Every structure is written in structure tokens, then in C-alpha cells.
Amino acid sequence: MKLRDVLDNDHLLLVECNDCNAKTPLDPAYFALRLGVDATIEDLAPALVCPVCGSADIGLGAHSPVEHARARSAASPEARVYPPLR
Numbered sequence: 001m002k003l004r005d006v007l008d009n010d011h012l013l014l015v016e017c018n019d020c021n022a023k024t025p026l027d028p029a030y031f032a033l034r035l036g037v038d039a040t041i042e043d044l045a046p047a048l049v050c051p052v053c054g055s056a057d058i059g060l061g062a063h064s065p066v067e068h069a070r071a072r073s074a075a076s077p078e079a080r081v082y083p084p085l086r
């Protein structure tokens with residue numbers, strides 16, 4: 001996946017540490033400005049370490065907090081913000 005795709009989908013990069021199990025979201029715009037939008041997630045991963053413990057044993061993926069929020073609201077339709085009509 002290219003940084004262009006991460007940005008187009010409003011996703012964040014997510015560093016998942018295999019040592020301390022921390023999951024750290026990162027702004028893809030920072031890497032797109034440095035490396036260009038055609039750089040891939042696979043290009044970035046070897047240069048990154050876990051921001052929490054400094055381990056190089058990390059996995060890198062894309063993450064969308066928005067999709068999780070949509071899934072929750074779809075599961076409970078009564079939680080929608082529309083006011084009831086009377």
C-alpha cells in the first residue's frame with residue numbers, strides 16, 4: 001500500500017510493537033512530505049522503531065478510527081443523532 005492510498009482513505013499509519021504490544025498511530029502526511037506519496041508502507045517499516053520502547057521489531061499497517069466509529073453507530077441505530085419527529 002502506498003502513502004497516497006493511506007492519505008486518500010483518511011487512514012493513519014499504525015505501528016504495532018511485537019515487544020511491548022503498544023499500538024501507536026502515526027500521521028502519514030509527515031512521511032509523505034519526506035518520502036513522497038509513492039513510497040509504500042513496506043518502504044517505511046525498516047526505518048521505524050516502536051515510539052514507546054524503541055524496539056525495531058514492529059509491524060506497520062494502516063488504521064482507520066473513522067470506520068470503527070461507523071461500525072459502532074450502525075450496530076445501535078437508536079444512538080443516531082436525528083431528533084425524533086413529533
Ligand SMILES: [Zn+2]
Nearest residue numbers: 017020050053
Ligand atoms: Zn514497543
